[in-house]
Amino acid sequence: MKTFYITTAIDYVNGSPHLGHAYEKVLTDVIARFRRQMGDKVWFLTGVDEHGQKVQQSAKKRGIPPQEFTDEVSAEFRALLPKLNISNDDFIRTTEGRHKTVVRAVLQQLFDKGEIYKAEYKGFYSTRQEQFLQDKDRLPDGSWPEIFGEVTEIVESNYFFKLRQYQEWLVEFLTKNENFVFPQFRQKQVLEFLKEPLNDLCISRPRERLEWGITLPFDEGYVTYVWFDALLNYYSAVADQPGLWPAAYHVIGKDILVPPHAVYWPIMLHAAGLELPRGIIAHGWWLQRGAKMSKSTGNALNPLDLVAEFGADAFRYFLIREMNVGQDSDFTREQFLVRYNSELANNFGNLVNRTLNMTNRFAGATVPAAELAEDAEKELHALWEKTRDEVILLCEGFQFHTALEKTFFFITATNAYIEKRAPWKLGKSAEAHDQALLRTSLATMAEALRLGVAAIQHVMPSTADKINAVLGYAPGAIWRDELTWGAKLTGAKVAEALVLFPRPEKPKA
């Protein structure tokens, strides 16, 4: 059994979850569910990044301890997961002991090996913003913007990780492993980036400036800053579970690919003598055009409201169907409604409804056996075989949007098959052939529906469960076996017709 360990990026808890967070969880979940279906031993990790200056500041503003602040916000992120039908196996918080222990151990090891050194630097510091400034922060006339308050040049010592000495190694690794980053054009961007010389990475902050972090094991006067804390969660969460590392795939947003995940992380692991993950999947962003309009009407669209309004599965369907992994997409309520109405309600939901209804009306609620296989049936079988093979290949390559498109083409073909057979006409005929054809058509549409459901269950898990239930069907444990056209539903008692995706009330004109 192949081990497949998959992670999302951990969310920084200084703010509330938004569409981008939701999408990343859903995408990762779809991959995780698909791999489980394919028989892999999957471990799915997500979590939160809880240290850092912004959290410290936000807590201070609220007048509560940072831990209390982060307990609160982390709970909000965690609550998102069940709402989106996320099937994660673990949830890590960087303030947990298991994480801190690993971070300190790795830092100590690197320090002992001489991969980390201390150096002194001077720079311009804004006390008000509690940060060092760069030349690009200056106004055109060379002065500092108002918001920084008093700016003074100060000297500070910090610890640095020897990033630069591994640059060549990383270039070589990426050149040899063309598919380390998906999509491939992102990997090209990484290599492009590596054409410029790297600087060593500052990994500490003096405690006077930042308290809310993990203390360096070799110097109590400092905490580690950002990357050694955040990135190591992928490893710290599974350090005590043999076999999971390095079977890892990291799903992240394109904004943290270069340099953190594609440069710092591989080099950190390599320097620490750990194996590299299998790959990185960098997704794009959701854009929201027309945000201006909704703002002016005081009616800004919160995409998560759609979950409450239409259910998690419809939301998941839209995210996965609309976005080509890696590229950016636009999110509007209008687009959501177009797909919801035409694809989920009219095409798919209605197929469920009419199939149940006809089985009840023409066969006493029991799925009959297929007796004939004429051209219409053969064509639908053949289309299914083709669709199934395409869907598996596409999903393996993270092309979930195209896989859904193919599946829905099959759903449409099933609707067309029903029109061709017109069971409601056959039901009026007393001829033996017509009656056999009626039973065959009912069996065929039910089987096609069952298969279509199996093909989308990683995207719409609770919808799949619901449909299987009303079909009186309990799927077997091996997904591949569920994808074979057969007579699995023969004799199944179906439930009364139901509306799965109710059409929303039309707004009054």
Added chain:
RNA sequence: GCCAGAGUAGCUCAGUGGUAGAGCAGAGGACUCAUAAGCCUUUGGUCGCCGGUUCAAUCCCGGCCUCUGGCACCA
């Protein structure tokens, strides 16, 4: 500025060296099991612009224009 990606039907996009495709929207039709759903037919494009290669280019090459994204670290 540098790098990458993209400019194809009203909208969202697919696609191939040989007189352009899908879905949605629009129009028409037959039907009725069904969520006024489904099915069938259909309107609609000088495939960003200018050159070049070729018997032939939307697809190859060169140039240009426009859009999108990336360009870290700097303690």
